[in-house]
Amino acid sequence: MNVERLKRRFNKMAEIGATERGGVQRLALSDLDKEARDLWMKWAREANFNVRFDDFGNMYARLNGRFPEKRPIVLGSHLDSVPQGGRFDGTLGVLVGFEIMESLKERELELQHPVEVAVFSNEEGARFPTPMLGSGAITGVFTKQHVYDMKDNNELRFEDELKRIGYQGEETNRLKQVEAFIELHIEQGPVLESRTIPVGVVKGIQGLSWHQVQFSGESDHAGTTPLDHRKDPLLSAVRAVYRINSWVNSLNDETLVTFGKFHTMPGTINVIPSEVTFSMDIRHPDRSTLLNRVEVAKRLVREIALEDDTLSLCEDLSFMPPVDFDHSLIETLKESCGHQGIEYLELFSGAGHDAMYLNRLGRTVMVFTPSTGGKSHCEEEETSWEDIKLASAAMEQTVAKLSLSRQEIIDT
Amino acid sequence: MNVERLKRRFNKMAEIGATERGGVQRLALSDLDKEARDLWMKWAREANFNVRFDDFGNMYARLNGRFPEKRPIVLGSHLDSVPQGGRFDGTLGVLVGFEIMESLKERELELQHPVEVAVFSNEEGARFPTPMLGSGAITGVFTKQHVYDMKDNNELRFEDELKRIGYQGEETNRLKQVEAFIELHIEQGPVLESRTIPVGVVKGIQGLSWHQVQFSGESDHAGTTPLDHRKDPLLSAVRAVYRINSWVNSLNDETLVTFGKFHTMPGTINVIPSEVTFSMDIRHPDRSTLLNRVEVAKRLVREIALEDDTLSLCEDLSFMPPVDFDHSLIETLKESCGHQGIEYLELFSGAGHDAMYLNRLGRTVMVFTPSTGGKSHCEEEETSWEDIKLASAAMEQTVAKLSLSRQEIIDT
Numbered sequence: 001m002n003v004e005r006l007k008r009r010f011n012k013m014a015e016i017g018a019t020e021r022g023g024v025q026r027l028a029l030s031d032l033d034k035e036a037r038d039l040w041m042k043w044a045r046e047a048n049f050n051v052r053f054d055d056f057g058n059m060y061a062r063l064n065g066r067f068p069e070k071r072p073i074v075l076g077s078h079l080d081s082v083p084q085g086g087r088f089d090g091t092l093g094v095l096v097g098f099e100i101m102e103s104l105k106e107r108e109l110e111l112q113h114p115v116e117v118a119v120f121s122n123e124e125g126a127r128f129p130t131p132m133l134g135s136g137a138i139t140g141v142f143t144k145q146h147v148y149d150m151k152d153n154n155e156l157r158f159e160d161e162l163k164r165i166g167y168q169g170e171e172t173n174r175l176k177q178v179e180a181f182i183e184l185h186i187e188q189g190p191v192l193e194s195r196t197i198p199v200g201v202v203k204g205i206q207g208l209s210w211h212q213v214q215f216s217g218e219s220d221h222a223g224t225t226p227l228d229h230r231k232d233p234l235l236s237a238v239r240a241v242y243r244i245n246s247w248v249n250s251l252n253d254e255t256l257v258t259f260g261k262f263h264t265m266p267g268t269i270n271v272i273p274s275e276v277t278f279s280m281d282i283r284h285p286d287r288s289t290l291l292n293r294v295e296v297a298k299r300l301v302r303e304i305a306l307e308d309d310t311l312s313l314c315e316d317l318s319f320m321p322p323v324d325f326d327h328s329l330i331e332t333l334k335e336s337c338g339h340q341g342i343e344y345l346e347l348f349s350g351a352g353h354d355a356m357y358l359n360r361l362g363r364t365v366m367v368f369t370p371s372t373g374g375k376s377h378c379e380e381e382e383t384s385w386e387d388i389k390l391a392s393a394a395m396e397q398t399v400a401k402l403s404l405s406r407q408e409i410i411d412t
Numbered sequence: 413m414n415v416e417r418l419k420r421r422f423n424k425m426a427e428i429g430a431t432e433r434g435g436v437q438r439l440a441l442s443d444l445d446k447e448a449r450d451l452w453m454k455w456a457r458e459a460n461f462n463v464r465f466d467d468f469g470n471m472y473a474r475l476n477g478r479f480p481e482k483r484p485i486v487l488g489s490h491l492d493s494v495p496q497g498g499r500f501d502g503t504l505g506v507l508v509g510f511e512i513m514e515s516l517k518e519r520e521l522e523l524q525h526p527v528e529v530a531v532f533s534n535e536e537g538a539r540f541p542t543p544m545l546g547s548g549a550i551t552g553v554f555t556k557q558h559v560y561d562m563k564d565n566n567e568l569r570f571e572d573e574l575k576r577i578g579y580q581g582e583e584t585n586r587l588k589q590v591e592a593f594i595e596l597h598i599e600q601g602p603v604l605e606s607r608t609i610p611v612g613v614v615k616g617i618q619g620l621s622w623h624q625v626q627f628s629g630e631s632d633h634a635g636t637t638p639l640d641h642r643k644d645p646l647l648s649a650v651r652a653v654y655r656i657n658s659w660v661n662s663l664n665d666e667t668l669v670t671f672g673k674f675h676t677m678p679g680t681i682n683v684i685p686s687e688v689t690f691s692m693d694i695r696h697p698d699r700s701t702l703l704n705r706v707e708v709a710k711r712l713v714r715e716i717a718l719e720d721d722t723l724s725l726c727e728d729l730s731f732m733p734p735v736d737f738d739h740s741l742i743e744t745l746k747e748s749c750g751h752q753g754i755e756y757l758e759l760f761s762g763a764g765h766d767a768m769y770l771n772r773l774g775r776t777v778m779v780f781t782p783s784t785g786g787k788s789h790c791e792e793e794e795t796s797w798e799d800i801k802l803a804s805a806a807m808e809q810t811v812a813k814l815s816l817s818r819q820e821i822i823d824t
Contacts, residue, residue: 258681
């Protein structure tokens with residue numbers, strides 16, 4: 001593959017919606033998203049790929065190979081960003097996929113499977129408030145009506161905006177069953193960098209369970225209520241957070257717990273709160289372990305309410321089961337690394353990605369590159385080109401192995 | 413004293429601004445406040461008291477006695493309420509004072525001091541957002557301009573509203589130095605009720621110190637950041653609340669601490685907070701002890717930030733030093749209870765009252781009646797008439813002792 005060409009395209013794409021501090025802001029179906037799409041389509045046409053886009057604006061560039069009727073090997077990700085986002089999230093996976101496909105074409109190999117690069121709409125959920133909307137739509141997670149009626153903050157509809165930028169295509173153009181889907185993405189966490197390992201072989205996406213925990217007590221005057229007359233739900237809440245966090249720490253495994261929201265009612269400086277509410281985000285890559293973690297956390301909440309004579313309520317907000325990626329693809333990816341002497345780490349993705357839904361169309365795997373400082377969704381987002389080269393090389397060999405006959409693999 | 417007349421007036425007053433669930437809503441300088449003031453002035457005129465009101469709308473009814481030039485003994489409180497407040501807060505002190513003065517008059521005793529009943533404007537701080545505004549204004553705590561320019565939520569000025577309801581009087585009518593000020597008030601806490609003691613002899617008003625505590629850490633993705641890579645300020649904040657509260661509990665003294673506000677930034681379910689802020693309200697009746705409690709609490713905050721590698725900031729918001737009431741008045745009140753076999757408890761007030769500022773015009777004391785369920789500032793506010801009778805009797809005897817010569821006291 002031609003890393004210089006990849007870099008050139010990457011820098012060109014980063015100009016569209018470039019922010020002052022080196023990031024990009026390219027919200028889904030905005031004028032800037034259209035500009036990015038137009039540029040990508042232009043490159044695909046210049047490279048003589050077959051291009052199309054479907055009724056959700058997902059775009060595809062295709063190399064037919066010898067057997068166009070066979071299931072395609074698909075590479076891809078997304079071009080939209082969060083507000084004041086980075087240059088790498090999504091875009092890197094799209095452009096590395098594109099470079100690999102172009103490189104396969106230039107090598108004039110006899111491909112046993114078509115190869116495609118896909119760009120999915122509104123992955124971030126930053127404008128239309130559901131992440132992975134385009135990939136979820138073609139895999140049956142969301143209905144067409146739901147997606148079309150989704151509104152942004154200015155009450156603009158998804159369908160209207162899709163039409164406006166000229167990317168409402170045919171339903172028949174949707175991606176169907178795939179031979180394999182491979183998504184390269186930045187890790188968005190600190191693990192690879194902290195261990196100075198250039199490539200992450202992603203075994204799956206951890207599941208998550210979201211809850212709202214509420215403690216109720218008795219609101220009273222801060223100055224006139226002795227401590228032993230209080231039923232202060234804040235004290236229950238802080239003990240619950242502390243106890244759940246300590247327990248998760250003591251497990252010393254892949255369980256994650258986060259309390260992102262926390263607030264008191266009535267929220268007055270000299271009034272003992274009547275009600276305290278906080279969010280609880282629990283994650284684990286294994287479904288039954290995740291369910292166990294949720295059960296124990298809920299039990300700890302109830303125990304504390306009993307101890308404190310307060311009332312507790314734990315509401316389930318959302319559950320996303322873990323996704324396991326395909327074992328054979330994971331093995332092929334690891335072999336590709338091993339063959340080229342590239343160090344890799346097997347890990348789980350902590351964030352959702354289009355690959356999570358693409359998993360429904362065929363076997364899937366992801367490749368991670370390190371995120372400098374573990375940072376993402378911000379202008380400081382960064383990944384070194386040394387690492388991108390190694391991850392792309394591992395991915396290219398994996399794609400080659402999948403798309404070529406055994407004889408040809410030996411030849412190359 | 414005539415308890416039936418007191419009760420009749422109390423019930424009549426409770427009709428003005430009566431709420432559906434048995435409370436009252438009578439915001440300062442509202443039409444309902446005017447109605448309450450008019451009724452009280454009518455009663456004062458009917459009883460042949462001299463009436464006046466000052467430039468802040470504080471109202472006074474006066475019984476001159478034998479030596480009108482002497483400093484008056486003043487009884488009183490306020491008639492305004494919080495939104496959806498109770499019938500007792502403030503009003504009870506005004507009407508008990510009125511009944512005691514009328515009773516003194518009817519007994520045709522030869523008073524050595526004038527006696528007055530005072531009604532102070534905007535005590536609650538519920539409409540114009542500073543509590544004890546009328547009493548603070550005449551005691552030099554607030555300037556006239558500050559009080560006059562104070563605005564309610566609808567941008568209406570204090571002075572304009574005072575004029576509108578017809579209660580802007582002369583500056584010369586203000587209360588000046590007093591021989592004694594005695595305020596009867598509901599406890600607004602659970603102590604008297606829980607010990608089934610009908611009368612509280614109030615030794616002073618505890619001081620308070622208000623702070624905003626902030627912990628800062630690093631905002632990160634809840635799904636991609638392993639626990640040992642986090643700098644989560646929420647965990648510091650919950651530990652700080654827990655540690656400070658446990659320490660205050662272990663002191664087992666009059667120290668109170670309350671955390672009424674608590675919130676996270678950015679406050680998103682799947683984002684580790686970057687910043688957590690909470691309020692800290694610390695109270696103690698002794699000034700140097702209060703200052704010590706504040707110092708230790710601040711040190712605990714700093715220690716936790718050091719342990720957790722987060723940043724802490726503790727901002728001072730407000731400090732009200734404790735107020736000690738007059739020893740001789742406290743003794744007289746206790747003697748009055750003892751003389752009539754009335755059980756009493758010496759305690760500190762946890763809330764601010766007009767007596768806090770009146771203390772600047774002469775020696776001051778307060779009498780508390782029990783609050784059912786410790787509740788106040790709500791429609792359920794309640795105090796039994798049995799208890800009111802006993803507290804009024806103790807207060808009446810105290811006033812009599814102060815206003816009569818020794819010979820006359822023996823006679824009565």
